[in-house]
Amino acid sequence: DIQMTQSPSSLSASVGDRVTITCRASQSISSYLNWYQQKPGKAPKLLIYAASSLQSGVPSRFSGSGSGTDFTLTISSLQPEDFATYYCQQSYSTPGITFGPGTKVDIK
Amino acid sequence: QVQLVQSGAEVKKPGSSVKVSCKASGGTFSSYAISWVRQAPGQGLEWMGGIIPIFGTANYAQKFQGRVTITTDESTSTAYMELSSLRSEDTAVYYCARFFRTSTSHYYFDYWGQGTLVTVSS
Numbered sequence: 001d002i003q004m005t006q007s008p009s010s011l012s013a014s015v016g017d018r019v020t021i022t023c024r025a026s027q028s029i030s031s032y033l034n035w036y037q038q039k040p041g042k043a044p045k046l047l048i049y050a051a052s053s054l055q056s057g058v059p060s061r062f063s064g065s066g067s068g069t070d071f072t073l074t075i076s077s078l079q080p081e082d083f084a085t086y087y088c089q090q091s092y093s094t095p096g097i098t099f100g101p102g103t104k105v106d107i108k
Numbered sequence: 109q110v111q112l113v114q115s116g117a118e119v120k121k122p123g124s125s126v127k128v129s130c131k132a133s134g135g136t137f138s139s140y141a142i143s144w145v146r147q148a149p150g151q152g153l154e155w156m157g158g159i160i161p162i163f164g165t166a167n168y169a170q171k172f173q174g175r176v177t178i179t180t181d182e183s184t185s186t187a188y189m190e191l192s193s194l195r196s197e198d199t200a201v202y203y204c205a206r207f208f209r210t211s212t213s214h215y216y217f218d219y220w221g222q223g224t225l226v227t228v229s230s
Contacts, residue, residue: 001170034216036153043203043220044153050214087153091215095167097143097155 002026002093006086006100012108019075021103023088028068032092035064035073038102039084047086048073075105083107110134112204112221119227125192128224130204137185138162141207143217144178144189146200158207159187194228201225 003026013019023033031051036044046055048064051071061076075082088100115129130142143158157168161180168176177190187204202224205217 032214036217038153043205043223044217045220046216046218049216050210050212053214055218089153089217094215095158095169097158097169099153099155102152 001096002029002090002098004088004090004098004100006088006103008103009101010104010106012106013078014108015078015080017078017108019078019082019105021073021086021088021105023066023071023073023100025069025071025090025092029090029092031067032090033064033066033071034089034091035062036087036089037082037084038087044087078105110206110219112206112219114202114204114221114224117225117227119229120194122195122228122230124194125190126194126226127188127190128202128204128226130187130189130221132185132187132206135206137180138182141209141215142178142180142187143205143207144176145203145205145217147203147223148197148200151200156189156191156202161187191226194226196228199226199228 005024007022033051035048038044047058052064063074085102085104087102111133113131120126138161141160144156156172157178159166159178166178180187204221206219208218
């Protein structure tokens with residue numbers, strides 16, 4: 001299976017901050033990388049697919065970049081509703097889908 | 109608009125089995141893939157397996173091979189996930205999700221059920 005890692009595992013930030021989360025794959029996955037946001041007690045929500053495509057309805061302050069093994073999710077100006085846990089997920093190997101361990105973003 | 113509605117919470121004894129349902133509405137059920145993803149308390153997301161109803165063949169994560177069975181009933185637009193030989197480590201929220209394929213063969217989970225808590229305890 002392709003292993004996914006994320007850094008940092010958690011971060012504290014303030015409203016208005018620029019936040020960057022990194023995801024790394026154990027082998028090249030081209031652009032087969034998605035990002036999800038999950039709030040406590042809720043199902044994950046798709047933010048970015050194919051590494052950099054914004055899902056319909058997702059605010060433009062979210063953006064994704066990268067290809068191969070290294071990817072980033074950026075929130076350009078953190079809003080109160082963005083405090084959540086973020087997961088990357090590779091779809092290069094299907095079946096054999098794997099998620100990163102998550103990055104928790106909380107209030108500084 | 110696709111909606112996935114899952115069955116309610118379950119409490120099971122170790123060694124028993126659980127079957128969770130996921131009823132779909134909106135879209136064409138038989139043509140899209142349904143996957144199951146679980147999340148243990150305080151932990152991350154773990155893909156268990158998936159199925160495309162029109163093909164009827166399921167794929168499973170190696171970790172769950174032999175213990176999980178994913179099926180569908182096209183007449184009721186419902187997918188099922190059955191996990192056997194339950195142990196305490198299987199206590200988790202189980203989600204169904206649609207696994208959508210784009211025209212450029214990218215896949216992602218775009219619609220999710222509300223989750224079903226399965227508690228395994230003696």
